Structures are given as C-alpha cells and as structure tokens.
Amino acid sequence: MKRNCLIALMFLATAGFAAAQGPNFSPQTDVLGAHLNYGRGCAACHAPHNGAYGNGAAKTTDLTAGQSILWGQDVASLYNQTIVTGGTGKATGNGYTEVLPGSLSGTTPDVTGLLTCLSCHDGNYATGAMMKNQVYETLPATYGTFNKIPTLLGVAPGGGAPSYLQDHPVGLSATVSCGGQYNWDCTETNGVIIMNGTNSSKFVQNYGFFVNPSSYTGPAVGGVTPSPVAVVVCTTCHNQHLMNVVKVGPVTTSASTGAISGSGQPAGFYQTMFFIKAPYNPGSGTAGSNQTAQFCRQCHGGEANESNNGAAVTTY
Numbered sequence: 001m002k003r004n005c006l007i008a009l010m011f012l013a014t015a016g017f018a019a020a021q022g023p024n025f026s027p028q029t030d031v032l033g034a035h036l037n038y039g040r041g042c043a044a045c046h047a048p049h050n051g052a053y054g055n056g057a058a059k060t061t062d063l064t065a066g067q068s069i070l071w072g073q074d075v076a077s078l079y080n081q082t083i084v085t086g087g088t089g090k091a092t093g094n095g096y097t098e099v100l101p102g103s104l105s106g107t108t109p110d111v112t113g114l115l116t117c118l119s120c121h122d123g124n125y126a127t128g129a130m131m132k133n134q135v136y137e138t139l140p141a142t143y144g145t146f147n148k149i150p151t152l153l154g155v156a157p158g159g160g161a162p163s164y165l166q167d168h169p170v171g172l173s174a175t176v177s178c179g180g181q182y183n184w185d186c187t188e189t190n191g192v193i194i195m196n197g198t199n200s201s202k203f204v205q206n207y208g209f210f211v212n213p214s215s216y217t218g219p220a221v222g223g224v225t226p227s228p229v230a231v232v233v234c235t236t237c238h239n240q241h242l243m244n245v246v247k248v249g250p251v252t253t254s255a256s257t258g259a260i261s262g263s264g265q266p267a268g269f270y271q272t273m274f275f276i277k278a279p280y281n282p283g284s285g286t287a288g289s290n291q292t293a294q295f296c297r298q299c300h301g302g303e304a305n306e307s308n309n310g311a312a313v314t315t316y
Helices: 002-021 111-121 198-206 291-297
Strands: 082-085 096-099 171-176 187-189 192-194 214-216 229-232 245-248 268-271
Touching: 082 171, 096 171
Parallel strands: none
Antiparallel strands: 082 096, 171 229, 187 192, 214 229, 245 268
16 A cells, blocks of 8 residues: 555656656746846837837937837948857858848848847847846856856956857858758758758657748849848747746648748647756756757767667656
8 A cells, every 4th residue: 555655656756746847837037037127028129119219329320210029229320230149160251241230221141030130139229238258047056156157248257358259150141951961961951950851850859840031032143132141149049028937839831931830749829948848957866867868969960860870768
C-alpha cells in the first residue's frame, strides 16, 4: 500500500514538473514583463498623444515623432547612423554594416524591426531613454556573480569603449542563407526561408521554426532590382509584447510564401525568457535540457543534431 502511494506521488510530481516545462505553462506575472516599464505599460513606447513630446522627450528634433505606430521614444539621434555588428566575418568590413533609416516612415524592415528597438536599447546614441543596465528576468544563482549582465546594446561590459562588434549581427546586410556547411538544407524564395529539406523539416518537427527573418529588396543597381534576401533584425527572434510565454501551434505552411512556422511539439503555452519568440528556458532544471540550443539552431543549422546524424530531439 505504501509502495503504491509512493509511486502515485512520484507520478503526480513528475506530471506537475512536465506541465511546468511543457505546453501547459501558465505565467504568474504580466506577460508584458519588463516592457511594463515600471507601470507605464504600452504608453512607454506607443504614446497616444504627441509621440516623444508626450513622453517627456521634448529635447527631440524629430518633428514627426509619434506619427508611426504612435512611437513615443526619441529616435532622432539614431537617424542615418552607421553601426557595425557581429565582429568578424563580413566582406564589407569587420562585421555587418547597417546604416540606420533616416525616418520612421520608411518601409525597409530595419525601421520597426531595429530602429524602434534601439531608441530604448542603445547605449551609444539613445542615452536619454535607454533601459537600466541589468536584466529583469531571474537567472539561476549559478549563472555568474561578478557583474550584472549588460543589456545595453553597444556598451561594452565593465564600461569599456562603446562598440557594436560584440553584438549579434542585425541589419540589412545580416542575411540568412540556405545550403553550405553552416546553413540548413532549406530553400530561400523571395527572402523567405522555407525549412523543406530532409534535415530542416525534421528539425521543425523536433523543435519548431519560430524565428521570422524579414524579406528585404535592396536598391536597384544599374537599373536592375536585386532579388529579395532574408535579413535579421531584432524582431526576427524577439516578440516585444510577450516576455515570459510563447504560444506554440502545429506546423503550418503559408499558401502565399511557402513559409513554415509552428512546431511538431504538442501545441500549447511554453515558458520563455528575454522576449524570445520560442520555447527558451535555461533555468528549467531538467537534466539534459537542450531547448536553448535548439532555439539558436533555427538559424545555425550546421550545428544541429539533424545535420550531424544525431537522433536527439528536444528536451525541456
């Protein structure tokens, strides 16, 4: 009898733990998380009256403040600035060069996918409105104890010289490709990544494809308009409106673009961190959990299990 009770208790404990890690995650705090901005909420970014002026940024020289998505942060100091992200690896220089848009009214994906984000998260130019130099989410106690984790884009840890080279490549030159040693056996059509190869489609079943590279068509050269390419901006990986939870649906294919989204995992709500738009929880406590690595492998296919004859799937 006691043995049966013990087995039942173990089963319930295991089921409860699985629910916390799997598709039944229920966030206990507001899903907007850090973007509640100390209680200001949506209005901290989307000022309903007078844009940046209405948010107290009267110093701005941008007379169009608030005209695009009611944006209430001062972006004037970022217009037409050149940033270079990602360190080495780009033929155009020591990184990936991005010339920021000169207006919020532009139509390129780096307007609402990068420029607006930098108006709060940049430590070089948007110093008047930048966030505090500390993560909001709670990391495991074993993560590190020497310094607070830097989250101000472009400011070196420990107060070093400002630099973007330590940051993940973003911008119109940070392209995502298919084929080769380091990429998925996917297909790129008009700047849309389609995970339809043997290994890439298996990965979608084993984890999912949640990232959303933007399609960008560059300016015409010699009267010839180039083909669209897939590029990485902030919103490729982050959903600025959901900090701690992500809704996972079944694998679907867009009838118009062929883009694949969703996951072969059970549908439901999964825990995430840092506004990442996929299951991502380094503090899950599950031995052998590889969900954070799986997130990175959505773009870095050469390092995935499926590309290396591996049979491991996703462990939460």
